[in-house]
Amino acid sequence: MRKRLLALCLLAAVAGAAGVAGPASARPMIVGGSDASETYGFMASVQNELGHERCGASLISPEWLVTAGHCVSDRHTGEVLDPALTWIRVGSLDRTQGGERIRADRFIRHEKFDMALHHDIALVHLAAPVAARPIAIGAAPATGAAIRLLGWGKTCPTPGCGEAPVLLRELDTTVAGASACGEDFDPALQLCTDNKNGTANACFGDSGGPAVVADGGEWKLVGATSHGQSASCVDKAGIYTNVVAYADWIKQNT
Numbered sequence: 001m002r003k004r005l006l007a008l009c010l011l012a013a014v015a016g017a018a019g020v021a022g023p024a025s026a027r028p029m030i031v032g033g034s035d036a037s038e039t040y041g042f043m044a045s046v047q048n049e050l051g052h053e054r055c056g057a058s059l060i061s062p063e064w065l066v067t068a069g070h071c072v073s074d075r076h077t078g079e080v081l082d083p084a085l086t087w088i089r090v091g092s093l094d095r096t097q098g099g100e101r102i103r104a105d106r107f108i109r110h111e112k113f114d115m116a117l118h119h120d121i122a123l124v125h126l127a128a129p130v131a132a133r134p135i136a137i138g139a140a141p142a143t144g145a146a147i148r149l150l151g152w153g154k155t156c157p158t159p160g161c162g163e164a165p166v167l168l169r170e171l172d173t174t175v176a177g178a179s180a181c182g183e184d185f186d187p188a189l190q191l192c193t194d195n196k197n198g199t200a201n202a203c204f205g206d207s208g209g210p211a212v213v214a215d216g217g218e219w220k221l222v223g224a225t226s227h228g229q230s231a232s233c234v235d236k237a238g239i240y241t242n243v244v245a246y247a248d249w250i251k252q253n254t
Helices: 002-018 243-253
Strands: 043-047 053-061 064-067 087-090 100-109 122-126 146-151 169-174 190-193 210-215 218-227 238-242
Touching: 043 064, 053 218, 064 218, 146 190, 146 218, 190 218, 218 243, 238 243
Parallel strands: none
Antiparallel strands: 043 053, 043 087, 053 064, 064 122, 087 100, 100 122, 146 169, 146 210, 190 238, 210 218, 218 238
8 A cells, every 4th residue: 555655646746747647656767877878679658649758668569568557547547548648659769759659559458457556567559560679578587687777767766856858768787686675576476676775776757668688689678667665766676567477468468
């Protein structure tokens, strides 16, 4: 319950500042990272009709993306949002221009998703295929493994503390052990990442975006940003949906 209330309060602050409706939970952002060092053609920005960033997502085929379940959910009712009101920009480091911009036409949220952010995963279908190169799903990383987070969220750790960057950001960190991940953490279905002694993490601003690992010279998708554990996103390890654990569900629904 504490996690859900924190998430909803933080989202209300961000959405209220923007003057637009938002999805169901706090939207993490990259704090302590740097400008993207690669093109990351699979990285997508999930936007409302005004072009405001709602969440991140990962292109897994020319027509499908993976994001967080709360990114396609109404924060008040928990109902699935209307995909016709959502635009996707993919294949650009700049969330305001470049790449391809196309409407979503279908959301498939996990059937066991709830507002406490269990099973926090969803699929987004595009109205037409895009040319950007998708990312493959990798193998679940072990505790201590190197992992990279991507997002356009704010770069400061509290709600309302500044504007979100226009250019994509990245953060290199490691997979944290379960003891750092909170009492609600499910190691079979979630991942969490180290907060670098309280200096860096994902937090409010870009839920649904990818956590990736290097494998054979390529990036592989292993996580989707879900939520934090405290009001300051750098205080504790960040929580991610383990996309690898949902690979069969993804295959069945795409």
